[in-house]
Amino acid sequence: MDSAASYDPQALRDRAAQLIANVRELSQLGWTPATSSNFSARLDAGHAAITVSGRDKGRLVEDDIMVVDFDGRAVGSAHRPSAETLLHTQLYRRFDDVGCILHTHSRHQTVASRLFAGPGHVRLEGYELLKAFRGNETHETAIDVPVLPNSQHMPTLAAQVDALLDRGPMWGYLIDGHGLYAWGRDMAEARRHLEAFDFLLGCELEIRRLAVAR
Template sequence: MTDRKAQLVDELIRHTGELARAGLTPATSSNFSARLDDSRCVITVSGRDKGRLTPDDFMDVDMDGKPVEPGRVSSAETLLHTQIYRLRPEASAVLHTHSLAQTLLSMRHERAGYIELAGYELLKALHGIKTHDARVRVPVVPNSQDMPALCAAIEPAFADEPFWGYLIAGHGLYAWGRDLAEARRHLDAFEFLLTAEMTKLGFRA
């Protein structure tokens, strides 16, 4: 393992551990990746407890989601990660979690196709947003176990302005950033803002 890859994997393990302890990765769900170069990323192996990852729980895949090392199985949602790297050259890390707020609010907004977040100071945590007086639409797509279908459902959103995350209804959030620290900041901001919206609507966590 190169030094850079080892450092990325160490950082991914730290973030996944923190997110697991915060309750965002229930029941071995969720998956995490970082870009290695233009043709590969490193991603979590399928089905491991995200609170107890080791470097052996990561593997390399190409940007079509195919394993670089034969015989290993990456996360079921690998194609959603590699789609983001292909369509957003600035994306260097992708974090996917399954919190209660992400799950419930995305179901409520599935028909609308987006959740609008407006007026929150924490919107400024999203790269490019300079004021609380902003409106951010987080796309929501229907859930599916067919990954190419899910990729096709979200692909039109990538034609719009830069954005840093989307929701899959009844499922969870994909968030990314120009580096791993920014991806984490975006994830934390979305989680806070979705929890605020959920509370405003009277949902109980």
């Protein structure tokens, strides 16, 4: 146990229940294969609830959710937080209005990350579902989903994410050969963003498949 618990235990129970229920649904979609993926929710101005590293995300129980501070240190738990905790805490630290972060490894996300690693982004343009992203009110817009090179060194990835965030608001990014990070003010918004990204990436892949087959 690294530091004394200083969060509201009822808030942790509430966030854990919400994470468990939502992650089970995402897992049933096949988006969390082989224990991959990680998930978190803000507890307060200095703590987040996050999945314990290596747990089967389709079968999470309360013991699989732990608390970290925004330096990524375990709070009130002897478990090891997600190996990618820094990619969560950097967002909570930087944006007061980020309340939930969802990282998945769906097939659409992984294949798209490989296909678009060269250009370094996937352009999503002209889709009605672009209105699912906070701030978009029309399909007559485009967003470029960044694709970062993968790394096991989280500070390297986090620095690349910070540089992207300096350029303006965004709701997610891909990591090459890896998966997608998406976030929002709360679980509902983060899920809407995650599902919109996954659906639209699937559309882009399908369009290319059909073009090749023509």
